[in-house]
Amino acid sequence: MKAATLFGGLLSAAVAHGSDIFYQGGTVISFNRNTSNLDILREADLHISGDRISGIYGANETITPPSNATVVNATGMIISPGFIDSHHHLWQTAYKTLASNTSLAEYFQRYGEYGPAVQNFHAEDTYLGQLTGCLELLHEGTTTVLDHAHGDFSDETTDAAVDATFECGVRAYYAHAIHPLPNNYTWEMQTNKLRSLAQDERFNSTGLVQLGLAYDFFATAPEANVTELWNITRDNNLSVITTHFLGGPWGNVNSPVHVHEYDMLNHSTPVVFSHASFLSKEDANLLRETDQYICTTAESELHYGHDHPHAHNIQDQAALGIDTHFTYSSSMVTQARLWLQSLRAPQYLEVLEDWEIPRNNPMSVYQAFHLITRAGALALRHDDIGIIAPGAKADIVTFRGDTPNMLGWEDPVAAVILHSNTGDIEDVLVNGQYVKRGGKLVYGDYAGLSRRFLESSKRIKSIWNNMDWPRLEGIFYNVSPYADADVIDTQRGDGSGYYAQSGALQR
Numbered sequence: 001m002k003a004a005t006l007f008g009g010l011l012s013a014a015v016a017h018g019s020d021i022f023y024q025g026g027t028v029i030s031f032n033r034n035t036s037n038l039d040i041l042r043e044a045d046l047h048i049s050g051d052r053i054s055g056i057y058g059a060n061e062t063i064t065p066p067s068n069a070t071v072v073n074a075t076g077m078i079i080s081p082g083f084i085d086s087h088h089h090l091w092q093t094a095y096k097t098l099a100s101n102t103s104l105a106e107y108f109q110r111y112g113e114y115g116p117a118v119q120n121f122h123a124e125d126t127y128l129g130q131l132t133g134c135l136e137l138l139h140e141g142t143t144t145v146l147d148h149a150h151g152d153f154s155d156e157t158t159d160a161a162v163d164a165t166f167e168c169g170v171r172a173y174y175a176h177a178i179h180p181l182p183n184n185y186t187w188e189m190q191t192n193k194l195r196s197l198a199q200d201e202r203f204n205s206t207g208l209v210q211l212g213l214a215y216d217f218f219a220t221a222p223e224a225n226v227t228e229l230w231n232i233t234r235d236n237n238l239s240v241i242t243t244h245f246l247g248g249p250w251g252n253v254n255s256p257v258h259v260h261e262y263d264m265l266n267h268s269t270p271v272v273f274s275h276a277s278f279l280s281k282e283d284a285n286l287l288r289e290t291d292q293y294i295c296t297t298a299e300s301e302l303h304y305g306h307d308h309p310h311a312h313n314i315q316d317q318a319a320l321g322i323d324t325h326f327t328y329s330s331s332m333v334t335q336a337r338l339w340l341q342s343l344r345a346p347q348y349l350e351v352l353e354d355w356e357i358p359r360n361n362p363m364s365v366y367q368a369f370h371l372i373t374r375a376g377a378l379a380l381r382h383d384d385i386g387i388i389a390p391g392a393k394a395d396i397v398t399f400r401g402d403t404p405n406m407l408g409w410e411d412p413v414a415a416v417i418l419h420s421n422t423g424d425i426e427d428v429l430v431n432g433q434y435v436k437r438g439g440k441l442v443y444g445d446y447a448g449l450s451r452r453f454l455e456s457s458k459r460i461k462s463i464w465n466n467m468d469w470p471r472l473e474g475i476f477y478n479v480s481p482y483a484d485a486d487v488i489d490t491q492r493g494d495g496s497g498y499y500a501q502s503g504a505l506q507r
């Protein structure tokens, strides 16, 4: 594949910006709109013209690349649709590795939107976190993200996050959060900011970044407040509403049932419920009736302990997301693999617990692939992304098939989900534009950006490393009492081996 990269690279130098791109002889994971299934096309050609996929040609069709096209030799490569991450907080990069052993209750107090970040993140920190976070996604093959943008603590930090999102080149749904912050950024200022963003001409219907609303108080806020937000959404044709919903011991706010009480579900605006860990049967039925989606953030719900005991019952209205890239990898492929195996285990166990032997495997790699591609598009009600089909947006990821971990693959979907890693990703295109090429981000001065980011991250980490840990006592937000989880013992004899390192950056 070295030759292919070189070939593509040499040609691209000779071809003007905005030319067509022609991937020749690859294995294309295409989507058949007639059957709603994937069609694996081998030795196939993929033609990209402008922001769209203009043609896909099987081995039996001899096509001469158009003379204006950059031709890429894709022999041995897998060409996949770009991945869709349906829940993320991109501003938080500066915290990276700080919360390796954090619980959700601790997260709320230390890292979330109501904690010390409000005072300590300046616009520069938000900008750098958002931009490096966004570029991390592109590096991993994510081409669309729904950003629950709750780092918007002022007009300045909001502008910084918005600018970074536009600069990055990812396809994004920027959902501006309206939230009761512990500073002087009031409801009026936040809603005015949302209205003014809606007038920002960069958020036009053909732009790469769309504007949405993030809101978490459907069950508790005065009715007039929710109605005002719904009015803003409708008046400005905002592209999405997203909300955190947990339920069960975490408290039952923002459930589909609550949102439906405001008649906000049964409309053209997509509403994405992040986590939905303890959703009820009634919630699940409402999601199906109104065709709205949950977003399972598989690793986050394991890491922090939201858990997701009912998720297996609602995967037909579910997409996947990362949530917090400062705590673990933002690779959607990794999420899909983790989630696939997490869903298989309890299904098997149900049989084993009856002292019986499972005959079949309860979930396929194709289902896992669906959750990080087409399902994310359906959650956003966008029929043109998450698939490779004629006319769809050219959001593409190519995987090398010849690395030691990939060698010998036959099924490209199994290869991507179960064997690939980010090191295999060669090219990433968003809207027909290279954002990663030949294994390298296209972003201009990444080294310079990294230096600026590390300065910001160092300042943030020094503040957090010197901060007292929150005392989690009594009742969590007046809902449920706190209790201890048993710690795992990994050490022979006395002691468990449990510790976390803090202040790593300062040493």
Ligand SMILES: *[C@@H]1O[C@H](CO)[C@@H](O)[C@H](O)[C@H]1NC(C)=O
Pocket (backbone or CB within 6 Å): 018, 019, 020, 049, 050, 066, 067, 068, 069
């Ligand atoms: C390249 O050529 C094809 C057909 O020959 C045409 O449809 C397409 O618009 C051209 N692309 C550009 C960027 O000029």
Ligand SMILES: *[C@@H]1O[C@H](CO)[C@@H](O)[C@H](O)[C@H]1NC(C)=O
Pocket (backbone or CB within 6 Å): 032, 033, 034
């Ligand atoms: C889908 O069906 C239409 C109409 O029958 C046909 O023209 C088209 O080739 C089909 N597409 C695929 C990918 O099979």
Ligand SMILES: *[C@@H]1O[C@H](CO)[C@@H](O)[C@H](O)[C@H]1NC(C)=O
Pocket (backbone or CB within 6 Å): 058, 060, 061
């Ligand atoms: C190539 O094969 C595909 C699938 O087998 C078929 O749908 C298509 O019509 C064939 N095209 C030509 C030009 O024979």
Ligand SMILES: *[C@@H]1O[C@H](CO)[C@@H](O)[C@H](O)[C@H]1NC(C)=O
Pocket (backbone or CB within 6 Å): 001, 003, 004, 073, 074, 075, 076
């Ligand atoms: C494409 O790459 C393959 C494998 O590296 C090589 O065998 C083939 O000759 C190349 N094709 C062209 C047209 O360069």
Ligand SMILES: *[C@@H]1O[C@H](CO)[C@@H](O)[C@H](O)[C@H]1NC(C)=O
Pocket (backbone or CB within 6 Å): 184
């Ligand atoms: C909000 O508070 C900050 C810090 O106390 C101050 O600098 C800023 O001017 C205040 N903004 C408004 C709009 O009152």
Ligand SMILES: *[C@@H]1O[C@H](CO)[C@@H](O)[C@H](O)[C@H]1NC(C)=O
Pocket (backbone or CB within 6 Å): 201, 202, 203, 204, 206, 207, 208, 209
């Ligand atoms: C739409 O937004 C994009 C940026 O996302 C910008 O480049 C383009 O000029 C805008 N188009 C219009 C008509 O304002």
Ligand SMILES: *[C@@H]1O[C@H](CO)[C@@H](O)[C@H](O)[C@H]1NC(C)=O
Pocket (backbone or CB within 6 Å): 180, 187, 188, 221, 222, 225
């Ligand atoms: C509701 O809106 C009013 C302004 O109409 C605002 O002052 C108040 O803070 C909001 N309440 C909540 C809980 O967001």
Ligand SMILES: *[C@@H]1O[C@H](CO)[C@@H](O)[C@H](O)[C@H]1NC(C)=O
Pocket (backbone or CB within 6 Å): 224, 225, 227, 228, 231
């Ligand atoms: C929402 O819009 C409706 C219809 O335009 C209007 O009657 C109502 O007063 C608005 N409510 C709020 C809180 O803005």
Ligand SMILES: *[C@@H]1O[C@H](CO)[C@@H](O)[C@H](O)[C@H]1NC(C)=O
Pocket (backbone or CB within 6 Å): 205, 237, 239
């Ligand atoms: C609202 O947005 C959708 C997609 O985001 C678009 O298809 C539709 O045309 C827009 N409607 C108006 C009235 O602008």
Ligand SMILES: *[C@@H]1O[C@H](CO)[C@@H](O)[C@H](O)[C@H]1NC(C)=O
Pocket (backbone or CB within 6 Å): 266, 286, 289, 290
């Ligand atoms: C959604 O709207 C349709 C048509 O307006 C109606 O038939 C249906 O009952 C509604 N569903 C719910 C859950 O409100």
Ligand SMILES: *[C@@H]1O[C@H](CO)[C@@H](O)[C@H](O)[C@H]1NC(C)=O
Pocket (backbone or CB within 6 Å): 101, 102, 103, 106, 469, 498, 499, 500, 501
């Ligand atoms: C994480 O580890 C540190 C150091 O061992 C400890 O102080 C802290 O309480 C741990 N946090 C949680 C939530 O367990």
